[in-house]
Amino acid sequence: MHSRRPIAAALTSALVLAALIAGPPVILLGFLDPPHIPTRAELASPGDPVLVVNALLATAWLCWLMFTWSVLAEVVQRLRNAPERAAIRTPFQRLAAHLITTIAISAVAPAPQAFAATSTVAAAPADAPTSAKEDATAKAEAGQQHKTYRVKPHDTLWEIAKRHLGDPMRYREIVKLNEGRVMTDGTTFTSEGWIRPGWLIRMPTDATELEPKHPQKPTAPEADDEPVHVVRQGDSLWNIAERHLRNGKRYGEIFKLNKGRPQPDGRRLTDPGQIETGWHLRLPGRVPSSPPEPPPTAEPVKVLKSVPDAETQGSATPRVTQTPAGLPAPAVPGVSIALPGGGMVGLSFAAGIAIALAAARVRQRVRRRVPEATEAVQVVPVPKPEPAVQAAEEAYRKANEPVADDYDLVKDSFTTEPPATLDVGVRAGENVTMDLPGLNLCLTGPGAEDVARALFVALIAQAEAQRVELVAPRDDAIKLFGDDLETLALHLPGLTLTPTFDDAVTHLASERINRAELLQDAEANDVTELRENRPDELIPALVMVGQLTERDPSYLESFLEDAPRFGIGAVLLGDRLPGARCEVGADFRASAEGDLDGVDLFRLPQQEAITFLRRIAIQHGHKDPATEATGEAAEVPEVEAPEVEVPEVQSALNTARFRLLLLGEVRLEIDGEPIDIPTAKGLEMLVLLAVHPAGQTKEEICAILWPDVEQPQAGYRFHAALSDLRKRLWAASGSNRKLTSFIGAENGTYRIDREHVWIDLWEFHAALADARKATDSETKASALDRAAEVCRGHLADGAPYLWIDLDHRDPLTLASVRALLQLGGIHEKAGRPKRSLEVMEQALALDPINEAAAVAVIRLLTGLGRRDEARLRAQHLTAHLASLDLEPTPETQATLRQLHSHLRG
CATH class of the missing domain: 1.10.10.10 (Winged helix-like DNA-binding domain superfamily/Winged helix DNA-binding domain)
Incomplete structure (x- = not known):
């Protein structure tokens, strides 16, 4: 659209235009001589200052003439309503067009209406009337016919009217059709605001060459028809091909079908590794027949928190099957996960839990010590997590095969950027999200508490590095999760428990004032812009969770109206905020006025919710007796631990064919x-x-x-x-x-x-068995040397076998590292530093973040006089620990001090 202040914009543009047209002649004629044709003597001396000044004056006059020509051409175009620009284009054409367009639009702009530039998304439909007069207006508009147009990057109402209505001055009809409507991103269309890419705006019925809102797809496609997939967050061509074509390697067919096709945001697919959320991708018509799936009745569309356009509401996709009342809807493969205890969560939730488990395992790997020579090293099974946690992690692994190493997963997942959306449920086989800034939900009904728990845990799983802050009254939180929450609260990132509900509201109000001051100081419109301008300011998404029943909502409601601007939201239990009310049935299906209506919401019963919270707390230092067996304490003495299956038989000789x-x-x-x-x-x-x-x-x-x-x-x-x-x-x-x-x-x-x-694996097991039977350190070292000789790397390294990871690969890697650490320690004590260094290096190759092995290598390198290498290893160790937010152990600090003293000496 045009400027937010049309009159000011028109005056500014007019002054700039007058200055650029009248200013240069005044300056050039009033203070400088006009340029002249250079004489032969001047041409003979190209470095003569007179010739240089003459050339500069000629250039200045030429630029002024080109700009003046551009202005005249644009004025003629506006007067004639010419569909194309002048045939002669100058470098100043775009500047002239901008100034003339601003003056022309602002001069005839309609009077501003009493609409805010932005507004909080209401639960009612976008055009719902709030008074009798507005009701009559809405009914009159409902009877009018109109088309829709999706705004593309760099669009203006002037250009849209010229291109599709044949007359740029008809932009006023577009303004009249859309004034006051809520767009797809939650912003209200006003005559004083900017239009944004992706908006669906109404157009007069005679508009031409409009693209359809959504690709049309028959309800019963033939075998050769091309179905369409709407890209979701986290999608790639590979997993789209796996989901729809049963083979990720067929991603090239999808790329070939869609290469160069315009997408709803105006961009085109040019790189198979770059696709954007909301794009519509054609899929090959012929897909494998096994296993067969019933075709959808209509294209699923991702639902956002914003209120839908009237046209979108009218074309809502009906469900293929209906869940009987009182029974929870089943999980949708690839979108949601059914948990053993009756909960249902999304893949983003599973990702947070998988990262929490990986972080806990990484911290154990870092702190794994060197076993004493008398200890027995054997392959010990990795304790399995609780069924709900295991189901979430397995779903994540299947959706992200091959899964990165734990350390890489934790390191790559680190970010300080708050999440923009929150997954809340599933509709028509598609994930449903809500905008996190300004999240405003008032849940009521028999399934409300389970839904609130799921949203609470999902936010806690993303709260590390000050990304999210949850504020909850202590009594309300304990009612939701039980007394165990008290012991976990200190180790749950981003959780603030307040004594009372009023204290929680006061906390939100105080934070709102603080953020308002930050916005004013940074001259930013909202928290998103503030984060962009000041990336060093860590401003988490702030969400309150509590029980609203029998409490006065007026004070809370008063500042939730503009909460999106400050990145503040609320998830409340009760029905006292009418605009945010959402009824949750016993089947966890939402009944609400807006986008949540009919959504199968994610949910967690109390026991599963506290299980997930306990796992997240363990990641952040909580010591839980039920899970201490997974830590270092379980490693001494290992002889009491149950062994993984070890062969009692010998394989063929090492010289076998x-x-x-x-x-x-x-x-x-x-x-x-x-x-x-x-x-x-x-x-x-x-x-x-x-x-x-x-x-x-x-x-x-x-x-x-x-x-x-x-x-x-x-x-x-x-x-x-x-x-x-x-x-x-x-x-x-x-x-x-x-x-x-x-x-x-x-x-x-x-x-x-x-x-x-x-088989080298059988030889490794046999060597470990001989080491456990050894009665002295030298015999044990001989047996462990045999194990080290065959230990080339991780079990089936690089093989994409999900079944081998936790049950076989991880326990064997743990045993291998412990055996190598023990062997290195024996060689070091026996005065064989070079052999000890080789073994410790081998242990680091298997587990590069093990602190004990790294310290041993630094110590051995220092003793062998290889101090530069030792210093480099010390830098690597410090970087690894810092990336995990861990402090070096006292032994590590002593070794580093010793290294520094040697370097200074």
Whole structure:
């Protein structure tokens, strides 16, 4: 649109225009001589100042002429309503067009209406009347016909009217049709504001060449039709292809279909790695038939907190199936997660929990100590988290395969930017979000408390690094979560418990005043702009959670009206804020006036909610007796801990023709030469049987390798994969069934041939067993040296097997690091610093953030006189600890002081 102050903008533009047209001639003629044609003598001396001044004067006059020509051309264009600009374009054309357009629009702009530039999103429809007069106006507008247009970047009402109505002066009709309507981002359309990309504005019925609001898709597409996917936050072409085409590698087909197509925001897809939320991507019409899915009746559209446009409301997508009253809606695969205790959460919630678990494991890895020579090192299973936590983490892993290492996951997830939206539920198979700044919900009904718990925990999971602050009255919080919350509160980031409800409201009011002062000092319009202008100011999203029943809401309601500007919101239980009221049924389906109506809301029963809060608190230092077994205390003495399955049988000799290497990248060798196993399932079957030396039944193997395929199809796949694997191994080795089957079967149990196949994993287990039996440190060191020799890396490093991570890879990595630390300590005490250094380096290769190994390497390098290397390692260790917000242990500090004294000496 035009300027927020039309008269001021017109006067300013007129003054600038007059100054640029009249000013240069006055200055050039009044104070300087006019330029003249240079003489032959002046041309003979190009460095002569007279010639230089003459050239500058000629340039200045030329620029003035070009600008004056541009102004005249724009004036003629406006008077003639010319559809195109002048044929002769100058470098000053855009400046002239801006000035003339501002003057022209402002001069004829309608009188400003009594609408605020921005407003809090109400729960009622965008055009809902609030008085009898407004009701009559709304009915009159409802009878009028109009079209819609989605605003693109750099659009102005003048250009839109010229392009689609044939007359730029008809922009006033567009203003009249849209004045006072709430747009999709929650901003009210006014004659004094700017239009923004993505808005849906009404247009007169004779508007031409308008793009449809949403791509049209038949309700029953034929096989060759192209369905459409609306991009959600976090989507990539790979996971879209996996979700809809059952194969992430087909992302190239989606890119090819959509390359260069205009999107709703005016941009185009040019890079497969760059897609934006809200884009509409065509999908290949032919998708795999297994497993079949019923086609949707209409295109699902992501729902935001803002009040929908009237046209959007009229085309709301009906559900394919209806959940019977009183029964919770089932989770939607890929969008929501059903928890064992009856809760349902979104993938963003699962991401927060997965990061919390990874952070706790990383802190344990950092602080893992060097075992004494007398301790027994063995493979100990990693304790599994509670069922709800495990379900959330597994869902996250499946949605983000392959998952990054714990340290990388924690490090890459760190940010101080507050979340912009909050996932609240699911509708029509799509995630539903609400804007977090100005979040205003008043929940009532039988399912209200479970929904409030889910929103509370979701915000706590994102509150690290001062991103979110939750304020709750103590009694209300304990009523929601139970007495356990008292012990967890000190270790829950961003949580402030106040003595009373009034104290919580006072806290919000005080913070509002503080933020208002910050906005005034920074000359910013809202908190978002303030964060951009002052990134060093950490201003969290502030949300109050409490019980509103029987409490006076007037004071709270008074400053929630402009809460979005200050980044403040509230989630309350009760029905005393009519504009924010949301009825939550026993089936957790929302009934509200606005976007939440019909949404299946996320929810958490009290027990599951406190379980998640406990996990988040442990991440931030809470010591919980039920989970202490996962920490360092469980490591001494390990001999009392249950072991992971360890082979009691010996594999073939190290000189055997067939060697399967699993510690590091998976590799199969015959006579020392690597061979390729083209079938992925065949290789995975080989790895599975190697980590289960006692063997597996066909049913057990099928449950792991083909979990989504039922019998007898899974059995067919098993026999086909096994037969193909054997044939390929026979062909590669020149062997046959009589010499070895490679994988034998006995009483329905399949296991690897122990006489002909040597496996490094089995050798590692055997070496650890010998070390545990050793009666002196030298014998133990000899056995551990054998283990170190085969320990090339993580179990099946790089193999994307979800089943191997927690059950096998993590316990083995823990045992390997402990064995190497113990071996390094034995060699150091025995006076073999070079060998000790090699072993400690090997331990760091497996676990680069282990503080004890890093300190040992620094100490050994210093003792060997390699002080520059020691200083570099010290810098790396300090950086690792700082990235995790950890302080060095006293032993580390002593080693660093010793290094510094050596460097100074």
